Amino acid sequence: MKMIFKYVIMCALFSSAYVTAKPFLEFKQAVARYTNYIEHHYLTVVSRNSDDNIAYKKELRYLFKNYGRFSVNALLSRLRSAHQEMVKQEINKESETYQRYEQISSALLLVCSLIFFNELRSQILSALSEIDLLLMYWHYQYTHQISYFFSKSPLKWIMGKKQEQEIIRNILNLEHKQKELCILLGSLTEHVHLFNEVNTTHADCYT
16 A cells, blocks of 8 residues: 555656646747847847947846856846946937847846746755655554554653644645645746747847
């Protein structure tokens, strides 16, 4: 029975990971398409202007070409600083220069979002896996209370909660946490799915 229960848990975990993986893969592909578009239209095709050595422009171009070398926190911090400097310096927000570097900033922000999403999803799935193993343990103890009784510290025999109440409370707490994480994972997946479903042109995206 224990092995069957474990098999069911592992199948559920695999199914959950597969269902949530598809939207994240599509999100990754959407980010890759947009960054390729930005690179082609704003970093290679557009000719360099005489003022492109301005600090925030150099920083944004450098970050875009090398974002894989930075931690997400460092990338986001430097992106934020460069963008704030751009907003201060560029008076005409409708100018070609402003719009070009706004697109580059948007692409970098999208890259940061992808990294955050992937890390959070991985942490949630890891936590759900750990909770499932703990639930399996406590359900087993509930059906084998005599062996659990003798495996406990003798101090708990006298001062601890009643054994059945202890086990049920642990199961309920774990199930509550499991529900919270599943809702969070579902919400995260929904946001990514909605992003993937947006049907707009590259020129209108993220501005």
